[in-house]
Amino acid sequence: xxxxxxxxxxxxxxxxxxQPAVADLNLRVAAGEIFGFLGPNGAxxxxxxxxxxxxxxxxxxxxxxxxxxxxxxxxxxxxxLGYVPDEPALYERLTGAEHLNFLGDVYGVDRATxxxxxxxxxxxxxxxxxxxxxxxxxxxxxxxxxxxxxxxLHDPAVLFLDEPLVGLDPKAARHLKDLLRELTAAGRAxxxxxxxxxxxxxxxxxxxxxxxxxxxxxxxxxELGATPERAGSLEELFLRLTGGQDR
Ligand SMILES: Nc1ncnc2c1ncn2[C@@H]1O[C@H](COP(=O)(O)OP(=O)(O)OP(=O)(O)O)[C@@H](O)[C@H]1O
Ligand SMILES: [Mg+2]
Numbered sequence: 001x002x003x004x005x006x007x008x009x010x011x012x013x014x015x016x017x018x019q020p021a022v023a024d025l026n027l028r029v030a031a032g033e034i035f036g037f038l039g040p041n042g043a044x045x046x047x048x049x050x051x052x053x054x055x056x057x058x059x060x061x062x063x064x065x066x067x068x069x070x071x072x073x074x075x076x077x078x079x080x081l082g083y084v085p086d087e088p089a090l091y092e093r094l095t096g097a098e099h100l101n102f103l104g105d106v107y108g109v110d111r112a113t114x115x116x117x118x119x120x121x122x123x124x125x126x127x128x129x130x131x132x133x134x135x136x137x138x139x140x141x142x143x144x145x146x147x148x149x150x151x152x153l154h155d156p157a158v159l160f161l162d163e164p165l166v167g168l169d170p171k172a173a174r175h176l177k178d179l180l181r182e183l184t185a186a187g188r189a190x191x192x193x194x195x196x197x198x199x200x201x202x203x204x205x206x207x208x209x210x211x212x213x214x215x216x217x218x219x220x221x222x223e224l225g226a227t228p229e230r231a232g233s234l235e236e237l238f239l240r241l242t243g244g245q246d247r
Pocket of ligand 2: 045046047086162
């Protein structure tokens with residue numbers, strides 16, 4: 001099996017905090033998989049994603065993206081991944097189109113390809129009519145869509161998204177879910193964090209639950225007790241494992 005995301009012994013301690021934000025995290029995501037990353041507020045999801053995407057340096061452990069070691073060859077590894085942060089930082093004065101052009105330059109995507117791919121994604125996410133507008137005038141959902149398009153412009157093997165459904169309307173959320181399925185059908189890997197347990201149950205090939213920086217469950221939704229007939233079963237497991245309910 002070809003693993004596009006491999007994390008081994010990943011650890012992060014923020015200065016001044018007694019507990020590690022992430023401790024000895026091990027996971028692998030194969031080509032063709034949508035992997036859902038679940039956990040309570042403050043569990044370490046964003047910290048993990050930032051380390052996997054090469055934004056935050058781990059204190060320990062290794063990350064490989066599409067077979068490339070992130071710390072040894074960060075440029076090559078980052079060329080193979082796309083990252084949609086929870087709160088995209090965008091240049092307010094640029095238009096959406098200028099922002100995508102900037103990213104196209106950074107990632108070395110030729111003009112014809114960026115116009116074709118960016119245009120198609122913008123049409124699908126219904127942002128095409130707003131690409132000429134300054135980002136300062138974008139709504140939260142529009143920013144989210146632009147960040148998603150930008151992360152896919154260079155056709156990465158791996159896409160990381162941090163709570164991508166927050167702020168998207170139901171139609172845009174559907175478009176995004178379809179898009180993620182198409183990416184994995186084409187052999188890519190998708191890793192996203194979410195608080196939407198029903199989405200995770202319905203969309204993900206595998207999920208993991210992190211709590212206080214440690215993985216406490218991992219498997220297919222079915223392995224974790226979720227079946228189509230038992231809607232809400234992942235929620236039960238989550239609440240039981242993370243102590244969100246009387247035990
Ligand atoms: N820059 C930082 N400096 C210090 N501590 C941090 C920093 N960022 C995160 N933390 C701490 O690390 C832990 C994990 O935070 P993280 O943002 O990774 O959680 P999360 O699972 O993404 O939560 P949420 O569901 O609220 O987004 C928390 O205890 C948080 O307080
Ligand atoms: Mg977070």
